[in-house]
Amino acid sequence: MSSPLLRRGGRGAAALLGALWGVGRAARRSIIDLSYSTHFMDFQGSSIPSSMRKLVVNKLSPNFREAVSVHTAAVPTPGDADLLVRNRFVGINASDINYSAGRYDPSVKPPFNAGFEGIGEVVGLGLSASSRYTIGDTVAYFGSGAFAEYTVVPAKESVPVPAVKPEFLTLLVSGATAYIALKRLGDLAKGETVLVTAAAGGTGQFAVQFAKQAGCHVIGTCSSDEKAGFLKSIGCDRPINYTTEDLAKTLRKEYPKGIDVVYESVGGSVLEVAVNSLANKGRLIVIGFISGYQTTSGIPSFKGATLPVKLLQKSASIRGFFLPHFLSDYREALGSMMQMFAKRKLVCEVDSGELAQEGRFVGLESIFRAVDYMYAGKNLGKVVVEVAPPAVSNSKL
Template sequence: MSSLRLLRSGARAIGGADALSGVHSAARRSIIDMSYSAHFMDFKGSSIPSTMRKLVVTTLSPNFREAVRAQTAAVPTPGDADLLVRNRFVGINASDINYSSGRYDPSVKPPFDAGFEGIGEVVGLGLSASSRHTVGDTVAYFGTGGAFAEYTVVPAKESVPVPAARPEFLTLPVSGATAYIALKRLGELAKGQTVLVTAAAGGTGQFAVQFAKRAGCHVIGTCSSDEKAGFLKSIGCDRPINYAAEDLAKTLRKEYPKGVDVVYESVGGGVMEVAVNSLANKGRLIVIGFISGYQSQSGIPPFRGDTLPVKLLQKSASMRGFFLPHFLSDYGEALSSMMQMFAEGKLVCEVDRGDLAPEGRFVGLESVFRAVDYMYAGKNVGKVVVEVAPPSASSSKL
């Protein structure tokens, strides 16, 4: 089964509003146009146009700008169990390049729609979907494909009700859930242990730092600038390491001679080699990605692994892979817990909207291209998000 189909199945396990226990949603509004037997559309209140812009993968390539084109298409009509969502924000993920290069599902051939996750307002819905949703609801979604568009049709069962169209909520369905579940299920964290998080100031790294700290661990985080090091300190990281100014391997050997108990690793290549060498006895290294290789033709960074079995054996250590679709039974509890923490002010959900990018904030669908480049240049602090529509355009006139 493809990763996207698995993600779709996982979204059904969210439990809808149950996943947001303790978080109060905005008041729901009634559907005002019941003139269609199969679907309801808030044409007057939401000013739904006949066409929209969307990003389409037209050729397979790890070069996002080469693979993807902006196109004009008809605004889709939701089916019986679907929602039509006007996207307010969409999330940028490292795996957008894996998707555009055809690595996730080789059976899918271009053209196909790009984008994994978004958040916005329901402006139309099918008859069955109206049993749990109504026009004016705000939902987040992921894994359906086609998020990089002004409007997206989302199966109602795959949506997550959220209190408001805030970009912070977009950090949780993929980036936050990956850190939460990976550390809980594979990290086996215990108070007093040492945890190393690579790319710690990124979209998922920021959550790994916070969850490890909440577990009572000493947290080390790698980053590429003093600005990011400052951010890591602000969210509880005990020892930020700016690898642009410090030698990561030497620093770990000097300051942590007994090694680290858990590594949350997303960079790959040489960084993973250092991480393996830095494991303590019975240490666990969790592989959640290897972004340093995604832009290559193979998608895999070089790794000198000839001695890996020996190194793991000598330390009774382990290397564990984590792929979110394989842990869907944990998803609902993870999302509910994170939403509660955020509502109580106990979880930082940092978003980077491109305010410091050369051309400014990421606004409009075409700025997705800039946002992908920005993330791969390592400029972001937190989750990279693009504002597809301004607030005035995403608010119903009801």
């Protein structure tokens, strides 16, 4: 992802402040290194070590295990406007392997840090950041380098959360994608029919709920009866288990007038079915095409020669959605979803690997298992990894 959220700047502000404090060696010291640094780095309460582990992309490849490895590095020092976050949970996204394959920003060369989203406690911060945050605050963030025990996050890009719950993590990318895509590109109207593919996954679960809240009839594809049951529990009117039902035939039989809006993340043959199933003036929103991500090109095969005529005949449209292009909508979306969750009007299903063969996803090393688990289609809800258990703190800072 090439948004400002994923490109960290230098330490210009901290360097300027350092210059104002004196000359010689003192002028080159970070603000954190000053005599009152204990107010900004909670070493005792949070047991901040001198080193940490993180996942680093060493070579470009769609094979996550091949591209990424665990590295030991110094715990980073936050700049003037930064927070140092001790990660408790990190989120797994299908696009993690697009990032490791170098597909988002060709100018970024290995080695670079992996991971898009995390949630944890503030254990250190810069002087400017201390005007808004303090040690012990809990925050979530959407930015690069999340697959680490500690991550430096610009204060202005962090999101205060009431508690370190993985449910909040589901909103950062997965929830925001569904909320903004349907709001900005879906043009949902009460009574319309909406199809959500991979509906029981991390972002699909939200698309189902938001479409239902808009008064739509919702269809959701999934791969098991268990997932179909979950979809019914969150309001899906017609779950379709594609392992036991033919998706194209079912849609033709039960929805002869077509589908008004499709929220599509699979690609390939599923995208072809979606295009053929569109109603007049139908809108198809492409938020991904996971079926091709593990290939060399990253793009699944698609028979699109007749696409223009199909769209023309139905006055239909295909619209692409990439979250970093809609950052102006991000704060409102996140705030609205957090309110819904607090009022118990939004289900944020988390899959921490309780049913995985080797058990729950705990520790950085389990991120590799979590990625495999998601790509095997085993997850129900958002895949989340617990980086570290909660710390016992006696700090009075």
